[in-house]
Amino acid sequence: xxxxxxxxxxxxxxxxxxxxxxxxxxxxxxxxxxxxxxxxxxxxxxxxxxxxxxxxxxxxxxxxxxxxxxxxxxxxxxxxxxxxxxxxxxxxxxxxxxxxxxxxxxxxxxxxxxxxxxxxxxxxxxxxxxxxxxxxxxxxxxxxxxxxxxxxxxxxxxxxxxxxxxxxxxxxxxxxxxxxxxxxxxxxxxxxxxxxxxxxxxxxxxxxxxxxxxxxxxxxxxxxxxxxxxxxxxxxxxxxxxxxxxxxxxxxxxxxxxxxxxxxxxxxxxxxxxxxxxxxxxxxxxxxxxxxxxxxxxxxxxxxxxxxxxxxxxxxxxxxxxxxxxxxxxxxxxx
DNA sequence: AAAGATTTCAACCGCCCTAAG
DNA sequence: CCTTAGGGCGGTTGAAATCTT
Numbered sequence: 001x002x003x004x005x006x007x008x009x010x011x012x013x014x015x016x017x018x019x020x021x022x023x024x025x026x027x028x029x030x031x032x033x034x035x036x037x038x039x040x041x042x043x044x045x046x047x048x049x050x051x052x053x054x055x056x057x058x059x060x061x062x063x064x065x066x067x068x069x070x071x072x073x074x075x076x077x078x079x080x081x082x083x084x085x086x087x088x089x090x091x092x093x094x095x096x097x098x099x100x101x102x103x104x105x106x107x108x109x110x111x112x113x114x115x116x117x118x119x120x121x122x123x124x125x126x127x128x129x130x131x132x133x134x135x136x137x138x139x140x141x142x143x144x145x146x147x148x149x150x151x152x153x154x155x156x157x158x159x160x161x162x163x164x165x166x167x168x169x170x171x172x173x174x175x176x177x178x179x180x181x182x183x184x185x186x187x188x189x190x191x192x193x194x195x196x197x198x199x200x201x202x203x204x205x206x207x208x209x210x211x212x213x214x215x216x217x218x219x220x221x222x223x224x225x226x227x228x229x230x231x232x233x234x235x236x237x238x239x240x241x242x243x244x245x246x247x248x249x250x251x252x253x254x255x256x257x258x259x260x261x262x263x264x265x266x267x268x269x270x271x272x273x274x275x276x277x278x279x280x281x282x283x284x285x286x287x288x289x290x291x292x293x294x295x296x297x298x299x300x301x302x303x304x305x306x307x308x309x310x311x312x313x314x315x316x317x318x319x320x321x322x323x324x325x326x327x328x329x330x331x332x333x334x335x
Numbered sequence: 336a337a338a339g340a341t342t343t344c345a346a347c348c349g350c351c352c353t354a355a356g
Numbered sequence: 357c358c359t360t361a362g363g364g365c366g367g368t369t370g371a372a373a374t375c376t377t
Contacts, residue, residue, distance in 0.1 A: 014347070038362065055346065090365060105366075106344050
């Protein structure tokens with residue numbers, strides 16, 4: 001697409017706005033509205049491009065802008081929304097009246113991102129960083145962290161990640177699934193079970209597996225869908241991603257995310273989930289969570305269905321493997 | 336007190352989407 | 357259907373502010 005020549009004129013002023021320029025812009029918009037941004041600078045007597053005027057207005061001069069430090073509640077909301085929407089700052093800003101996308105983006109990059117990194121997490125994925133794959137490193141990191149007085153939203157959200165051994169167990173499960181997937185009779189059991197469980201899922205239960213999403217926020221109401229390298233899976237469209245995010249966001253915060261974790265660790269291996277029957281998701285999703293907007297609008301409320309087909313992950317796996325293993329077996333592995 | 340390092344955030348860049356002609 | 361203008365958005369930059377030594 002041909003780029004707009006709007007700001008190509010070298011004679012137009014760039015850089016910081018002076019109070020006089022601000023006043024001209026505010027006065028003009030108060031009197032006439034902004035109308036066409038391209039035409040505005042000339043009409044308002046400004047030697048700026050329209051784009052620059054729009055940015056100055058929307059990010060700084062607009063009367064409803066809320067300035068100052070972000071509250072804990074705002075930070076909490078940002079983290080939640082980012083876990084679902086990713087770097088969709090404008091969509092996150094919709095939920096924070098008076099805050100601009102630019103401000104939120106800056107806040108994320110200068111504050112929240114730093115906290116994530118300090119906690120050994122990838123701020124983009126909300127996952128342990130790839131370079132911390134070694135459980136030894138992670139354990140060391142976690143053991144050196146002071147969790148005794150965690151109060152910030154991020155720390156609160158990360159509290160449940162302190163059990164590094166859980167990762168080992170997930171790894172074990174991943175390996176088991178790989179074995180299963182090579183063609184044992186167990187894979188047929190899974191296939192049957194997945195049909196059974198899918199009855200309670202969203203219209204497209206497979207979505208949740210397509211991109212290799214994952215989360216570690218086992219008790220955080222909004223889960224963190226993440227793309228990570230998966231040789232077997234071609235990343236989907238942004239819409240797919242959001243649909244997945246939406247689905248996971250609605251899943252039961254405790255049990256569902258356990259399964260989410262597990263499933264996605266499976267898909268992060270060479271296991272191509274699209275070529276296979278999806279693993280049972282073990283949870284139901286509330287119908288009201290079937291659109292992104294609805295999810296966003298309900299962000300403050302955990303979107304939990306009370307109708308899970310099984311009461312916990314151990315029973316679920318016991319159910320899945322009923323012939324081979326019992327509840328206690330999976331309890332040992334997962335619990 | 337001063338110099339250097341680090342952080343913050345306003346502003347810009349360039350890509351993308353959409354609607355109008 | 358194609359082209360183009362207008363505007364939105366996310367990523368990046370760099371000057372100013374703040375912190376550290």
